[in-house]
Amino acid sequence: MSGKLAITDLVPLPNSTVQIPRLGFGVYRAVGDKCVEATKTALKVGYRHIDSAQFYGNEAEVGRAVRESGLPRNEVFITTKIMTPAGSPDATYRKLVESVDKIAGKDGYVDLFLIHSSKSGESGRKELWQALERLLEEGRTRSIGVSNYGVKHIEEMKAYAKVWPPHVNQIELHPWCQQRVIDKYCKEHGIVVEAYSPLVRNYKANDPTLVAIAQKYGKTTAQILVRYALQKGWVPLPKSENPERIAANADVYDFEITSDDMTVLDNLDQGAAGAIVEAVVNE
Template sequence: MSGLFSTSTTTPESSNIPIPVLGFGVYQIPGDKCIAACKTALETGYRQIDTAQLYRNEEQVGTAIRQSGIKRSDVFVTTKQGLRGDTPDDTYRLTSESVRRIAGEEADAYVDLFLIHTPYIRGEAEGRKEVWQALEQLFYEGKARSIGVSNYSIDHIEEMKEYATIWPPHVNQIELHPWSQQRSVTAYCKHQGIALQAYSPLVEGTKMDDIVLRKIGDKYAKTPAQVLIRYGLQKGWIVLPKSENPHRIGENYGVFDFEIDERSMKELNELDDTS
């Protein structure tokens, strides 16, 4: 891939496509607000944007990248599809429309990562198979440089062996933070060389007054949000915080100048509510 990302990257064993370890999420950021937020994020230094068909702002993400003046090859774009069409051709059409909305009509238009948004697709296993095969077609056509899944359990990923020509998936995007570490699936993905993207790393702002989190923030003169993002990075996750607030967008990026020590990481690990 041409171009260099300004933040550090990780490279999934299964894809060899570098992914910036800190991304910018745009869930529930509509229209012009999405364009403005993405441009602020790109100006700040973010080089990954995470969108989805469900968010209804893929086109705005593409507009923001073009208006930023940053080369397309220097921005990593993730999108997702959670719908199955009436036919396999219709399902493929749905996926290719996302590429068009983000990257335009050019023959060489592409997204960097395309995910199945959820395993709970109409038709269950048959639906998952059909959407994955549409993503594989995009991959072979060069319209998706890597492909993966989101919210997939170990069983869902194992099921893919029955039909996938590309396995393992390059990425699994799941909810990850100290209160949801999903240790079984994260260990499995690490063993299989599947990169982990962490959505809701800030726990939707519901834990910012947690005593442990605030104590660690005071220790490093960092906000609770910065501690949560840094925690995810040190766990080896690709972290995807979101915000519409320009100040917080910049603040969330300020996580590369400190490291949480082993004792504090252990305290955060002990907050886990999942297995």
């Protein structure tokens, strides 16, 4: 990855004409008006990709923020997620449609709909995917993908998927949890890898290795972590409700981490033990 990265960068999804903005904005735990304000601030400073979920309870607020931003709908990439199947393919499909309606209105669409978790069992995962495929066919989402899926879950999909590979796999990724097996597998198959909790929720702000690198570049530890994720070829989704931090986390395009310093950060990997949310199960 070179220093020529830009906030406007787009990444193509596999077997699709859709492109996803390389920098995303997370809204987990941002609720009500705070979510609306944070999302509008993010759009004002140049983010064009918002990551929501049914589980976050803020889909309507994300939709409102995008409308109030004044940006054309097709200039913003909106993701949401479904956690569990609803008991039948039809009921699951209706839950998906409800989300799209909430975000974008009865005639609207989302850009990406993900299965939030791999923990629904094989038949649950199949029901979720088939409902997503139907939503994609009907044009209410422009792409579909998975989250927290290991190699075995994506391989299993081959038995029933009409759309394979999934366009995206969203997983926890930062220097302490690099998930190298699934990252490599996704890259080999063209699956876009999104990095959630890329700031490690600020828990590593005092890590001496990270602090030394931040000082060397004259950047904050959060900026180093966002830039690290971009240079790894991931699509990071940093979250903040604070206007200064929202802007600062996206101000990462005037420097490049050297390959030696990327290696120093790579060496912080603790495998699954480094996860603060969850590491995927590959086998």
